[in-house]
Each structure stands twice: as C-alpha cells, then as structure tokens.
Amino acid sequence: MSETGIGKSVKRREDIRFITGQGRYTDDINQPGQTIAVFLRSPHPRARIVSIDASEALAIPGVVGVFTGKDLAADKIGDIPCGWLVKSSDGTDMLVASRPPLAVELVNFVGETYGVVIAETLAGARAGAEAVITDFGELEPAAVLADALDGPQIHANVPRNLCFHWELGDGPATDAAFAGAAHVTRLDLTNNRLIPNAMEPRAAVATYDRSTEEFTLYTTSQNPHLERLILSAFVGLAPEHKLRVISPDVGGGFGSKIFVYPEETAVAWAAKRVGRPVKWTADRSEAFLSDAHGRDHITTAELAIDADGVFLGFRVRTRANLGAYLSTFASSVPTYLYGTLLAGQYRTPAIHVAVDGVYTNTAPVDAYRGAGRPEATYVIERIVETAARELKIDPAELRRRNFIQPDQFPYQTPVALIYDTGDYGASLDKALAMIDYAGFPARRAASEAQGFKRGIGFSCYIEACGLAPSQLAIQLGAGVGLYESGEVRVNPTASVTVFTGSHSHGQGHETTFAQIVSDRLGIPFESVEIVHGDTGRVEFGLGTYGSRSVAVGGSALIKATDKIIVKGKRIAAHMLEAAPEDVDFEEGIFAVRATNRKLSFGEVAFAAYVPANFPEDLEPGLSEKSFYDPKNFTFPAGTHIAEVEIDPQTGVVRVANFVAVDDFGEVINPMIVEGQVHGGIAQGIGQALLEHGVYDQMGQLVTGSFMDYCMPRADDLPSFSVDTTVTACTHNPLGVKGCGEAGAIGSPPAIINAVTDALNIRDIAMPASPEKVWRAANGL
C-alpha cells in the first residue's frame, strides 16, 4: 500500500501555509476602498429601545453611516431563522421568537446588536459608536434558567418563556419499570454553560458589485452553502445566484461557526447600502457576548435497577437554556441530539425523557462540540457510576453487565436510534489495561501517603454522528437535508481537482480527502487538490459539524470517484477494443481481464479530453459529481478513564492519567484522528474542571474575557493515552464513523466520576474548580 493511502499518518499539506504565516483567514482579507463596521450592542439584558440619536456620530469625520434595525426592516431584510422545527409533546409547534439581525424594538441579551456604525477606520467607527446616544427603557430580565419559567415573559408570543416541552420514549413502560425495581438511583445534575472560544474570532468582509448586483461575503463559517441558503431564502439578502459566500481559512469552529449571525448579515447588507466593501472583525469581548454558547442544562435523572444490577428503566427530566433567541440549530441540540442518545451503550429496555426548552435573557445557546451528546453522556455516565457505588458493584463490571452485546446489532434502542455496530466490551477492556486498573489501589495508597486524594472515573459513551439521513432529519423537523456533495474533476494531464461541500477549519481535509481520492484512483497524493469553502467553486454543501466530514463528505467523494472509474473503464474499453465489463481497474491501471492489454489512469484521462473517434454514446471529459445521503447515523463509541490526584490543601485537581479508547470504525489518517481526540479531551477537561460561562442574576455576563473565563492552558493538562478499537460502520463505503467530538463527549463524566471518587462525595458541580474541590475536601 502507498505511504499516502488510506490508513497512513500522512503529514498535513495545509500545515506549510499555517506554520509560515501564509494562512488566509477572513481578517487577513482587505478590499480596496473598504470601510469598517462596529456594532451597537445592548448593555442591558432586557430593554425597550426608546430612541437612537446618531446625529453626533454622523458628524464625526470619517463616519460613513449609522444604521439600525429599522433600516434593515425598511429594506425587507427578514429575521434570522431557526433551522429545526421541534414539536411539543402535545403536537404543537415550538414557539419561535422573532429575531431581526438588528433589534428594532426590544433587546433581549447583553451584547445583542441593535445598530451598526460604518466608518473609514476602526478608530472612527469606534468613536462613532461611542457617540450614538440610545435611550433604553430597562425591563426586568429572566436571566436565570432555574427561575425563567416563572419569570418575566420575554417574548409576547411565548408564555412562561417555554419554547417547547418535548418528550421521547415510553412513559408508562418506564413508570412500570420503576414500580418493579429493586433499586433506584436518583441524581440532580447541571451541565455548565460553556463559551466556545475558537481562537479566531468571527469576522466578515462583504462587497457588492452594482453592475452585476452580486454580493461576495467572506466569513468565518463552517458551512458557507448553508449560510448562503439562509441569507437568500429566509433573510432575503439576495438570490442565491447573486450571493457568493467564501469561508477561507477558518481558525476553529467547534460548532460556534455553523450558525448564521446578525453581524455578517448586516455587514453584507451594508456593503450594498454604502456602496463600498464593509469589514467587521469581532474582538474577543464581542465573541464572549455574542457567539452562541453551549450546554446549560439542569437535569433530574433516575435509574431503575433490578437485584442483579440490570438496568430496567431510565427517566430523565431536563430544562435546557436556549438563550434569548433560537440560533440556527438550537432546538435540535437538547432534543434530537440529546434525548435519542440516552440509551448509551446499555440495554435499558424502558426510557422516557422530557425536555423543557426555555428562553432566558442571555446569549443564544446552540451546538458546541458534541452538541447534546455530551449532555446525554454526562447524565448516563454519572448516574451509572453513582449506581455502582450505591450497589457496591465495580463500576466497570456494572457497565459490562448492561452493555449491548456485539451479537445484538443492529440494535433498536427505546429512544428511536438503530445502532449499526459496536463492541463496547473491547474498548472497555483495552482502556482498563492501559490505565492499569489493577494497580489503582496501590497508586491511591501512594497518593494518600503523600497527603493527596486519588480517584478513578469511567465513561462509556456513545454518540450519533455522520449527520444525517435526510428523510429522517426532515421528518423530525430539519429545514434542510443533511447529505453532502462531492465532485472529482480529472484534468487532461491526470491531476485531479476535488470539490467538497465539507469545510475544513482545523480538521485537515486537504490531506485526508486527498488520501481517499488518490488511494481509490491509484494516483500520487500530490496530484490531488482539495477545494472547499467557496459557494462560487463548489456546487453545494452542508458543511462540517456533527463529526460528519469523512462519513458523509468522504462518502460523496467515494461515490464520485466510483463514477470516474466507471467512465474510465468505458473509455479504456473503447481504446482497447474490449467490453467495459471486461475491464478491471486496480492501482491506477485499466486492464482487460486475462490479457496483457492495459492503460494507465493518465492515458485514459488524456484520451478523455482528446477523444479521437469516440463513439456517439461516449461523452468526452472525465469529471463526476455525487450527492451522498447517509442511510443511518454512525455510532462512534468508546471508554474514557480518568485518574485524578487532588491536593486537599489547595483544591487543585491534577489529571494524573487520561485514557481514551475510541471505536471510530476505519481510520483514514491515525495522526489526525489522535489530534482530534486530544483536542476534544482538552475541551472536555476544560468543561469538567475550568470553564464556566456565568451570568449574574441581573443578566450581565460575568465571564466576558480570558481573564474571567478559564480556558485550558498547557500546564492545566496532561499528555493523553489514546488508542482505538475498530468495528467498521456497516452502511457507508469507507466504514468510518467520525472522530471530531468524541473527546469532548466522553471526558467530562470520566473526570467528575474520578473527582467524586477521590473525595468520596456524591456530586460536585462542573467546573470542579479549586474552590469547590477545596470546600468538598474539607467538608465545607
């Protein structure tokens, strides 16, 4: 096999530009004559806009314009929509709050955009924004999730601030399971609010060409085609053929750059209005205030267990914070990406979940790395560990006793999903060996001898990735299909340009996708170029999130590549005077079976473009497209084990060892997969020990900078021990499952299970900060 083929740790080709400072991120792009935008943002969590006086701002030299929500409304710029319609359990539609890009009458969270100042320079735009006098009528906010259902009503059409009450599973069967249970474990949990903080802040640069009436929008998006679709079909900025969206190099996303935001919408609109290019780059403070946040659940969970430690029923009640408005996929995260995962790796026969989606006067909450699946995993794996302690059963053994067994796949869970394949015991066994579980008592004794407390914690997670079968997604409320497009264009000299609707913002697609295509076509890795992130070059795409790029986008490329091979065989058959069905293709050679007649891929590519005497039914050219729609989700799963050592004098938790064994199915580039796992674990440890997005009772964001929001730094983390097991996905051509989110999904409960084990306590709220741990360690 070639050194650059599928399964090889090929070094990333995109690295060369990044390590030499030649990356091209949105803020690196400047347009001739460009102006700079600074947004007017609400200082209040809830207020009526009484008046906006821009006269002083407009008098400042260099200020080009000041625009408000009324200006956009007058131009018929529509609301920013939510892309997933969830229905309440009574069959009614969720209640959607109107979200204009710039607030017109009411502002509903601190940082909400209600105007924009355009000026020649950033300093001028800032001075202009300072000079705008806005009279707000302050209103009492509903800022706290726990109280919001009884708090002031934020939106006129949403009584009790309840967007939806959603249920899944069999309530009566679950009640019956509890009635017959020998033991019930109950746990109240919070899943802390997180602020994504991709290192590159969001940004947008827009131009408008009056002669062609075309917009070009450079922006930090994980899915430029979806951005274009929404701005065109719903916001009404421009028809799709007059709007080109380009996501150049994007500096991390983690979900926060999936969504359509007010800022790029207003910037694009303003480029036409002022007749000059407009640029905006968020500073970090704006990112904290206005990027969609993640998680933020309050949950009560109960697990019914029989006398042998077998799970009988699982009941979950969750209140999910949606923030002030529904961001693009906000409603799907605490429902279809959460409730459907509550079976975990277990055979629990009866499950029922009810979720209240609640508006609050805080920034919108939407998908953040894992999106619903970390929340589900946290609930399951915390309660299973707690049950093991109550029943005095080894936590690994209790899990093993309840695992879905390898011979039970495909497995229909009680919460809608059909798992295609897996071997959960294999991952657990490997992880136990890697952490040296048998040696733990000795390590604990050694720690205690030094005055430290040591704990170990497990997490056996599952996630649904490869989003998603379109028919199912649309049936469940998605406003778009979730297939992916791919195009393989063979050039006359046999180099290949590949167009994909997936978008890379750190995942390394330019390398892995080139591995896939070059491997399949038997051509040099260097001959394959990957193009992504530009609606003007790539036909269509749904972008990158939900660990879907290789499983869905890669599969589309396989389909397109297969079509290339079929066409190539027809061309070769013609040239070699054989029947197409007698031509085999292997490692870049078309050969007539049982003969020595053959042609290289390059010879066939050249012939395709120099078609001497092609028959009438054989078109010239060698370029094929495909749309791949997955048949099912993929189900990556694995075991994470954390071992922590706590200094009771300081409350500092040291992660002494972290083991992750993941089953991602087949792996294209092990080096990149390991890197994805490392990053996910770091974010999960961040959630468990460090990070917390905090609003005070009055709705002000307390954690509004890196000084207040504790990002994981190099000295907060250990090196990780990661490995994989493999059960190949049964329903996509590469057998892949996706690896982008697993680290962030599996790790938080492992860490908290280890911390609670070390301290011998039932629960500790994330993040387990030194203060909380110190209090717990000292019985305060």
Add this chain to the structure above:
Amino acid sequence: MTVNDRPVEADLPANTLLVDMIRGHLGLTGTHVGCDTSQCGACTVHIDGLAVKSCTILVAQARGASVTTIEGIGAPGNLHPMQAAFQDCHGLQCGFCTPGMIMSAIDLVKRHDGPLDEQAVREGLEGNLCRCTGYHNIVKAVLSAADRL
C-alpha cells in the same frame, strides 16, 4: 526599526499597537489577534530576540528595535526547525494560534538552561492559548525541536 531584517519607517498615531502596524501597515498577516486582554499569545513576535505579545506594546516603544515575525523565521522549503517540528508532530490544527505558539516556543527553547522536560514546556507555553490540539502534540513538537536546535 527593522522588521524581518528590513528597515521600516512609519508615521502613525501615537496609540498604534505594534500588532496593528505589523498586520495593517506591513501586511504581515501571519501574526494574529485572538483576544483583547493580552491572554492568548496569537500575536507573539520577537523583539530584539525576545518573545513579546505585540498587542501589549506600542509601535513607539519598539522604535529602533529589531522585530521578527513568523514570516521572518523560515519559509516553505526552508523551514525553521520549530516550524518543521510543528508539522512533523501534528502540533497544529486550525493554525490560528500557531505563529504565536512557534514564536513563543523558539524563545522558550533559547532561554531554557539545560534539557527541557514536558513540565517546563507546559509552563513555558502557559501564555499561549490553543483550542484545537489539547497541547499534547505542541508539547511533543517543542521537545522535538529542542533536540534539533
């Protein structure tokens, strides 16, 4: 001052930050801005050989200094050993923190007496945030480059 060994003269408002001159006036966009509180380190450059966050210093304070940015330490085909180590060890994903991380790491290796160990690298890079890699492979890269330098 000189930037990447080229003499640079500029007439700028007194409150101009060095990073804004580097990115805006010189067009050296490899130096990034990731925060507004001097926490993230994406803007790290070398001033007279020392790693400095270029968002914390005014252009005027760097008058007469020798400034080196990521573009000045190596190029495709002629990489600095630290740049090569980041690629070899997969020490980057989205690439946004990478220039600052590399500039800090070069300084860290240079200043450190004796052999570097993992803990020293982790503490030495505490001023540079990365959201993608979990630092695992960055630490590997720096240790690997330290052997080569």
